[in-house]
Amino acid sequence: MGKLFGTDGIRGRANEYPITPEMAMRMGKAIAAVFGEMNIGRNRVVIGKDTRLSGYMLETALTSGLISMGMDVYLVGPMPTPAVALLSRSMLTSAGIMITASHNPAEDNGIKIFANDGYKLTDAIENKIEKLILSDEEIIPKNGANVGKAYRIDDAGGRYIEYVKGSVNDMDLNGLRVVLDCANGAAYHLSPIVLKELGCEVIKEFVDPDGLNINDNCGATYAERLAGSVKKYRADCGIALDGDADRVIFSDADGTVVDGDRIIAICALAMKEAGTLTGNKIAITTMSNMGLIKLMEENGIECVVTDVGDRHVIAAMRKDNIKLGGEQSGHIIFGNYSTTGDGTLGALRVLELMKQSGKSIKELASVMEIFPQKLAGVMVKSKPALNTLPGLTALIEECEKELGKTGRCILRYSGTEKKLRILVEAQSNKVVDKWIKKFLKQAEEEIGA
Template identity: 50%
Template sequence: MSRRFFGTDGIRGLTNKSPMTAEMAMRVGMAAGRHFLRGDHRHRVVIGKDTRLSGYMIENALVAGFTSVGMDVVQFGPIPTPAVAMLAASMRADLGVMISASHNPYYDNGIKLFGPDGYKLSDADEMKIEALIESDDIPLADAAHIGRARRVEDSRGRYIHFVKSTFPEHLRLDGLKVALDCANGAAYNTAPSTLWELGAELISIGVNPNGTNINDGVGSTAPQVLQETVVASGADIGIALDGDADRLIVVDETGAIVDGDQIMALIGTSWARRGTLKGGGLVATVMSNLGLERMLASHDIPLIRTKVGDRYVLEEMKARGCNVGGEQSGHMILSDYATTGDGTIAALQVLAALVESGKPASELLRQFEPVPQLLKNVRFAGGKPLEAESVKTVIADAERELNGSGRLVIRPSGTEPVIRVMAEGDDGDQVRRVVERICDAVASAAEHA
């Protein structure tokens, strides 16, 4: 049975268009709240958000939904996604909610749900919540048992304290010049405070949110300003978070971008040398570069691949007992510290390695030579272009051509009407030709659907 509302990372869409309306948010609160009314204790949900203008609307609607079924609500205000996960568990909440569309523009928004253990919900839980959303009769609390709502003003401070505790006690960031881009998003306050308290000299970007400038020319998906700032200021390293701060991209002192694969390679191999890498391997998605897989193999570290989505990385990590996993896009899950991706915690691991090594970032973070890889998106209006025989034929031909020298990954996006076509291999020209042929076939099939 397919899901109507939940994608690979919660519910997401254009604000004030289905499913991201105030009415839907209230029903999500009612349904999720009802689903987690278990036991006879006083039930609690914690809610955080990023800096989008629509966060006020979605938050108030969720509060109405949760309180109507008898759940008390604790509101944090703007705070990173991983902070919601951490505080949900710390405050013994039955549920955690993050209002964010991550790296999307301000006019999108989303709802991410975390269970009482701080982990994202399972597919089974999401299906049950969907069934309640679509039901005609969600049981409401009687008048005496309607929930209460309150704000916790020190939530950011609690999160900053926790994040700092993951940084090695014997190290400081004194003398390190760090350019930090917070995407005008959820970490605009917490990330600069964390690095400053650890001693870093900071150059801050994207720390003046106004409701509509989140991810607008800043952040991990738009690192150009950070690259320029690092070079112009002579910074030792640049860190770019996304809108909800659950992922990061690094820029070395030359202005070159360092993606999640290189960060995973650094953390995975350094933890293996220390004997703290668990589960016998590192977990990443099918999108991670073949060069990462080859490099890890040279250190006798298997790379376990999952389908795209940090939730699937985490599921595999839990199943195998692994403590390092992530995505090329910058989601880093370090389960010794967090139950979900945390860009700030991952950044601190990188900065700790930089301080300890004494090497420039360009040397430290070039862990392997990436295999030529090309990813293109084909937007479509409707239908299922990947099911067209013409597309299947082109894909089969491409797989035969790459056999033994590369990989092919083709998938529909879980958050927008886009087909993602990725190929990689030792021959860059071959990779480009393969991707272009498949994209043309997908576009043609979509046009005639």
């Protein structure tokens, strides 16, 4: 059966192991048992979901498992992941659960679990839950008056709206016209309201979820698509969220994509100038562009580099009291306001800087020089350690020798899919393309599905 938890919760194809209703019910029971034993919170769990059709099935099964163990369940319906993290804290829960596969296609689903402080679980707690789920041990339910109840919380969205607006002190953003792509996902209703209430003129796109169209050629992983809309509507910028709205990517008025690295750069420089960048440090991952690191060094800002995954970024931020961190993919974490990536909050902070400075996002993003970089992926049949693959090992050594200090290559397996991710960065696109082709060919030969 193997390991359940990946880099961001449990994820897979809906109605295939482990994302089945039977497993979801056992997950609910295991979560209740572990948190009940730890005696954390008030014996209640909040559950949110994105807009996937399979969310109904998993929500019901998880709820049944939790209630059978005496947990009360607060159901908040379609809700951004950061909203569930927020509600986990504010509702004095034992834990929060988000049913989502983030940026993955509609046929996938999964669960992310938050502790009662709004942060993702520690490895130790994840391991406890996983061990119990995978064991043959019977998880004994409660009976009689000791079972829990389920409640539908209708005002949860309003609580989140007010919180994120408060992150920019309800700043007046009147005069900004934005195209907002909600990926037919969890933020399809709330994020347009947030921007509109703060004064933006909002052109909404992909806000009609049908359970099957989440992330379908839209959202943060298709930010290039925004370019046409930004130009068509003569907008100041485009904003793309992903399926569970914990990522944000921008497009400038010329249709150029402004990714997570550039958003971090913009915010880091502004926070340093304002004196709010504690210790003059930011947390980023190994996938961040070398141009970001170079810019930070030039401005006296230290980059703490972590493994890929926003949970690793957040762990580094908590350890060193860092107030800003994130990933190139668009997870942006503002330590004073959120405990996980928040696409809507990240969008507001950039719009706030545009309004305050009077500069376009293109002008703000121009502070950072991008090193040519390409990310490619190969579907694999298994995930053997890379150092056991002689062809890829030799190719990595050859690439590193040629690039030296002028570039790099990073190969790693996805934590959520059967995929090898390949990143090459160099001083020219020609060199990048050459090595990407070599790595793709070799990976297909050795481990391709």
